[in-house]
Amino acid sequence: MAQPGSQTVQTEKTGGTRIELAGCTKTFPDGTRALLPFDLTINGGETLVLLGPSGCGKTTILRLIAGLEFPDAGGKITFGADDVTSQSIEKRRVGMVFQSYALFPNMTVAENVAYGLKVQKVERRERDERVRAMLEMMHIDMLADRRIDQLSGGQRQRVALARAIALRPRVLLLDEPLTALDAKLRVTLRTEINSLLRKLGITAIYVTHDQEEAMALGDRIVVMQKGAIAQIGTPREIYRAPRSPFVADFVGASNRLDGRIEQNSLVLGDIKIGLEQIGHAVEGGPNGHHDGNTGQGAADVYFRADGLAICTPDQGQMRGRVEAISYLGEKSRLTVSGIGESAITLDVDPDFQIAIGDDIHCRFNPERLTVFGRHSNARNAAQTM
Ligand SMILES: Nc1ncnc2c1ncn2[C@@H]1O[C@H](COP(=O)(O)OP(=O)(O)OP(=O)(O)O)[C@@H](O)[C@H]1O
Numbered sequence: 001m002a003q004p005g006s007q008t009v010q011t012e013k014t015g016g017t018r019i020e021l022a023g024c025t026k027t028f029p030d031g032t033r034a035l036l037p038f039d040l041t042i043n044g045g046e047t048l049v050l051l052g053p054s055g056c057g058k059t060t061i062l063r064l065i066a067g068l069e070f071p072d073a074g075g076k077i078t079f080g081a082d083d084v085t086s087q088s089i090e091k092r093r094v095g096m097v098f099q100s101y102a103l104f105p106n107m108t109v110a111e112n113v114a115y116g117l118k119v120q121k122v123e124r125r126e127r128d129e130r131v132r133a134m135l136e137m138m139h140i141d142m143l144a145d146r147r148i149d150q151l152s153g154g155q156r157q158r159v160a161l162a163r164a165i166a167l168r169p170r171v172l173l174l175d176e177p178l179t180a181l182d183a184k185l186r187v188t189l190r191t192e193i194n195s196l197l198r199k200l201g202i203t204a205i206y207v208t209h210d211q212e213e214a215m216a217l218g219d220r221i222v223v224m225q226k227g228a229i230a231q232i233g234t235p236r237e238i239y240r241a242p243r244s245p246f247v248a249d250f251v252g253a254s255n256r257l258d259g260r261i262e263q264n265s266l267v268l269g270d271i272k273i274g275l276e277q278i279g280h281a282v283e284g285g286p287n288g289h290h291d292g293n294t295g296q297g298a299a300d301v302y303f304r305a306d307g308l309a310i311c312t313p314d315q316g317q318m319r320g321r322v323e324a325i326s327y328l329g330e331k332s333r334l335t336v337s338g339i340g341e342s343a344i345t346l347d348v349d350p351d352f353q354i355a356i357g358d359d360i361h362c363r364f365n366p367e368r369l370t371v372f373g374r375h376s377n378a379r380n381a382a383q384t385m
Pocket residue numbers: 028029030032033034052053054055056057058059060061209
């Protein structure tokens with residue numbers, strides 16, 4: 001596994017401002033070490049998502065980029081060729097959208113969007129034109145003369161986005177902007193934000209603790225753990241090839257079994273699966289990946305609800321008992337005991353006839369398994385969780 005914090009984001013997108021944080025750490029006056037040493041490069045036009053549990057340092061990174069906090073001595077932040085490390089927030093030209101709207105409640109929608117442009121002394125005609133274009137883009141042109149306190153949560157977040165983008169920021173910072181909205185509206189606005197960012201080509205950094213939101217929006221995702229970068233990768237890499245049990249667990253591979261690696265096979269009780277069939281195996285070493293013939297001993301096996309399939313008794317590798325059934329529309333999710341130490345979740349067709357208390361036979365879907373050799377660095381990361 002690469003050293004946490006030493007990874008660099010590379011993307012193919014151009015346009016927009018490239019942001020670089022080099023050798024940054026953050027210690028608060030009370031001694032809290034919110035960020036361990038890290039380097040991070042966000043290329044122009046990229047949408048980078050910071051994902052992680054509460055308190056892992058996501059907002060602190062955003063505030064360092066905004067100029068609301070400053071890194072410890074030795075850290076450096078650049079926007080393109082500009083060293084902005086000690087620049088104030090006003091000089092940095094960042095756009096910000098937060099969970100709480102921070103709009104002026106007694107002003108109209110149009111006045112809110114125009115406010116920053118007025119402060120920047122943008123000439124009247126251009127200002128009106130930019131406000132009009134922004135409101136249109138965010139589909140709130142018909143609300144131009146409404147006051148903020150007469151708007152719904154979703155409409156307010158559209159105003160906040162319009163206001164931030166109207167200033168043509170070098171980077172757009174979004175801190176859980178959708179958290180306060182209901183589930184359906186979150187998905188709608190998420191899709192709109194996604195196409196907006198791509199259309200405008202703005203460099204954007206988006207903070208969330210919602211894995212699905214991160215996958216949907218990010219060109220790259222940074223998974224953070226206790227002030228350090230646990231992994232950087234595309235949504236697919238993070239989902240399919242987590243580098244540590246922490247990342248696997250955080251992005252939803254929450255079923256875990258104890259296994260062993262013996263002679264190039266994964267051994268789970270009396271089941272043996274060739275390592276070459278396993279979807280993703282990590283066995284320590286400098287690059288964190290199994291090279292096919294190293295490592296023996298205890299292993300952690302992670303998989304999602306699609307890692308096991310129900311089958312007939314003669315094809316079954318193990319037997320379990322259904323403890324609970326959740327109907328989820330396009331699938332039913334079963335909670336099954338008797339397979340691991342704790343219950344396992346497993347998805348079946350929603351029309352599959354099954355009842356609580358039934359015995360079921362199932363087998364592994366090897367390409368859906370992620371295996372971590374326990375003596376690897378990956379395991380060390382898990383132990384510090
Ligand atoms: N001003 C401060 N003084 C001291 N400690 C702070 C300060 N601001 C944040 N912290 C601490 O720094 C750590 C990182 O906080 P941060 O807000 O960046 O986390 P986060 O990942 O954004 O969490 P959340 O998802 O809950 O917003 C936490 O332990 C937090 O308590």
